[in-house]
Every structure is written in structure tokens, then in C-alpha cells.
Amino acid sequence: MKRNSIVVVLILCLFGCKENILIDYDTSASYVYFAYPNSNKRSVEKYTDSLYYSFAADEDLTLTEKTIKIPMKIAGLSASENRSFKYVISDSSDYDESLISISEPMIAGNKYEDTLLLKIKRAPILSEKEMMIKLDIESNENFIKGHQYNQSIKLVFSDILVEPTWWNTWRRYFGPFHKEIFQKWMQIYYLGADMSPHLTEGTPGPIYYWNNMPSSATATWYPITFMYMGILKDYFANNVVYPNGDSSQERILLP
Numbered sequence: 517m518k519r520n521s522i523v524v525v526l527i528l529c530l531f532g533c534k535e536n537i538l539i540d541y542d543t544s545a546s547y548v549y550f551a552y553p554n555s556n557k558r559s560v561e562k563y564t565d566s567l568y569y570s571f572a573a574d575e576d577l578t579l580t581e582k583t584i585k586i587p588m589k590i591a592g593l594s595a596s597e598n599r600s601f602k603y604v605i606s607d608s609s610d611y612d613e614s615l616i617s618i619s620e621p622m623i624a625g626n627k628y629e630d631t632l633l634l635k636i637k638r639a640p641i642l643s644e645k646e647m648m649i650k651l652d653i654e655s656n657e658n659f660i661k662g663h664q665y666n667q668s669i670k671l672v673f674s675d676i677l678v679e680p681t682w683w684n685t686w687r688r689y690f691g692p693f694h695k696e697i698f699q700k701w702m703q704i705y706y707l708g709a710d711m712s713p714h715l716t717e718g719t720p721g722p723i724y725y726w727n728n729m730p731s732s733a734t735a736t737w738y739p740i741t742f743m744y745m746g747i748l749k750d751y752f753a754n755n756v757v758y759p760n761g762d763s764s765q766e767r768i769l770l771p
Contacts, residue, residue: 542660544593548601548623548653549662550669551589566670571638572677572695575703584634584671588623591662596625599658603632606650606668615639616649623659634671642675649673682729689733689745691771696757697748702726704748710740745770 554564567586571579588601601621619633634649650670653661661667679693690697707728711721715730715737724730730738749770757768 542592546590546592546595546599546659547662548588548590548659549666550651550653551587551629551666552669553587561665563666565666565668567672569636569671569673570677571642571675572699573702575706577699580638582636582638584636586632586634586669587629588621588632589629589662590623590659594626594628595658598625599623600656601659602654602656603651604654606652609649611647611649611673612639612641615642615647636673638675642673644676646672646674646676680727680729685731686729686733689771691769694759694768696759696768697752697770698726700751701748704751705741705744709744712738712740 549563550565551563552567554561556564567584569582569584571577571582574582599622601623603621615637617635619631619635621632623630648670650668653659653667655661677695677698680698683690683693683698690701705724705726707725708722710724712724713719713721714723724738724741730741732738735742752767752769759765759768
């Protein structure tokens with residue numbers, strides 16, 4: 517059996533440096549791994565091992581279930597027939613089994629990638645606590661575990677909307693945190709609404725959106741952001757919205 521040794525050097529900016537790792541690559545075998553794209557384009561890791569989803573942060577707030585699509589990729593030999601791969605649910609998982617269903621783990625014939633579907637049901641308990649499920653790939657008769665940093669993936673899910681870290685910087689304009697304001701802001705200031713380049717680095721837009729707000733609440737530096745904030749303010753001026761729908765409280769208005 518022919519075996520090649522490949523030295524892979526990985527420097528992980530988010531988690532510190534890892535030692536060089538020697539991987540024995542069997543050219544007659546097939547390998548499978550999770551391949552969910554990393555949204556942090558500056559990371560040296562192309563794929564992420566952690567996903568976060570909240571129904572409260574979805575653009576469609578009426579959803580009763582959500583399907584998370586996890587890309588799977590293989591390395592090595594393909595095959596003309598469909599081939600199953602194997603995963604196990606980690607003991608570290610903490611979730612209600614009735615809320616999760618997972619599609620059959622399969623790589624279609626003559627394909628080098630496929631998709632594993634995780635369907636989450638919305639339930640009242642998710643507004644009270646986060647749940648987590650972690651999948652670990654195991655080798656079987658069809659596939660060997662692939663890249664060691666993509667052999668596992670964790671999904672944290674809930675129906676909770678927490679105050680983002682940037683809110684305090686922008687509190688002067690957004691006022692106290694209300695999930696109703698945040699949800700509307702996500703709809704208005706989505707990725708692609710603001711095509712401004714990065715202020716200091718000049719990186720082409722889109723850069724700024726609700727999940728990557730400018731670091732300074734300065735109108736002359738970020739005029740497009742403030743334009744959309746005006747739209748947000750007008751929305752709450754023209755529409756009566758109460759915190760959690762409770763009309764015994766004061767209606768929500770921006771400063």
C-alpha cells in the first residue's frame with residue numbers, strides 16, 4: 517500500500533499556535549470531514565467547528581423549524597455508488613432529542629461533497645436556555661476520519677436574543693436594549709446593505725452590518741450606518757411596538 521506523508525503546518529490565530537502535525541495519507545482510501553465555511557475570512561482555518569443559531573435572530577421571526585445545512589467533503593477516492601459515513605453524538609451534548617432530527621449521513625456517488633441536514637424544532641424551552649449538539653465523525657467501512665480539525669462540529673441553538681457586545685458603544689442612538697429593536701435592525705442593516713469599505717484598511721465592502729458594527733458611533737465616519745439608523749428610528753416612531761408585546765409598558769422609541 518502506497519502511503520505519502522504530508523506535513524501540515526497550521527497556525528490558528530483564534531486559538532493560539534498548534535504544533536506541526538504529521539498526517540499519514542493513504543492514497544487508496546477515502547476521507548470525510550465537516551466543511552462548513554468559516555465566516556471569519558481572516559482566519560487561517562477555512563472551515564469552522566462551531567455554529568450558533570437562534571430563532572430570535574432569524575430574518576423570518578415566524579419560523580417553527582430551521583434546517584441547518586452542513587457541507588461534507590471527502591478527500592481521496594470517489595466511488596460510483598452512494599456511500600454512508602458515520603458520526604456519533606458526543607457525550608458533551610446537552611439538548612432535547614425531540615427537537616433535533618438529522619438526515620441520513622451519505623455521500624452521493626461520483627461526488628466529492630454532500631450535505632448533512634440538521635432540522636431544529638422551535639419550542640418554548642429554547643427561549644429559556646441554549647442547547648448544544650456536537651457531532652464527531654468516526655471511521656467506517658467507507659471513510660476514514662478526515663482533517664483532524666474538522667472531525668467534529670458543534671451546534672448551539674436557542675430562541676434567545678442577547679445584547680450584542682457593540683450595543684454599549686451605540687447606546688446613545690439605540691437606547692436601552694430591546695430585542696424588538698435588535699430584530700428590526702437585523703432586517704434593515706443586513707450584510708450587503710452598506711457597501712462602504714473598511715474605514716482604516718480600505719477593504720472593499722460589504723464590511724459593516726448588524727453583526728459587525730463600526731467600532732465608533734461617529735456619523736461623519738460612518739454616514740451610511742447612520743442613514744439606516746434614521747430608517748430604524750422612523751420605524752419605531754411610526755409603529756407602536758411594546759417590549760415583549762406588553763402594552764402595560766412604555767412603547768419603544770429610539771432616542
